[in-house]
Amino acid sequence: AQSVTQPDIHITVSEGASLELRCNYSYGATPYLFWYVQSPGQGLQLLLKYFSGDTLVQGIKGFEAEFKRSQSSFNLRKPSVHWSDAAEYFCAVGHPSGGSYIPTFGRGTSLIVHP
């Protein structure tokens, strides 16, 4: 069965510092991987996705993620964090179910940004 592990519940960084959020997945076939961001009281917004091709994926808001099959990882990175990046981040793996393709989400990582 597919699963997603986000080992860090909270991450605290200073504004301007670099960021890496970890995500490990378990899936039998080639995974379809996503990173979503959720600001307080809001819906989720897709940052980036991977399902084939270049293993380094560029997303919106200056984020990127690298797919490493050997490590079953899809870590999210940003070189310089802004205060507005404080939010909840969810990694997800897409899988087929009942004729549809749906995401299984990790538990989320809460990003705290200090000024």
Next chain:
Amino acid sequence: DTEVTQTPKHLVMGMTNKKSLKCEQHMGHRAMYWYKQKAKKPPELMFVYSYEKLSINESVPSRFSPECPNSSLLNLHLHALQPEDSALYLCASSQESLAGDEQFFGPGTRLTVL
């Protein structure tokens, strides 16, 4: 228009009330979803509609009743809810429901059951 709208933003209801949540998108998407999200938890899938037909029901109690009147609208009818049903209810849509399709989420309805 790349927006999914949800109404109302907030809803407070008693356990004997009947209410409905509404979701709308005008992106021509043919798949729509309902999720339930408790505080500090990831979204949990409830229902998937594909081409206006219910394709997935994740064993949701019958006090939640989804409806897809047309390809742009998705409703969630609520009846005899319990306090533990209090949560943020998120609607999402995607082009279809294929591998790699991006889901677009609405801002959610914050539901409180007294």
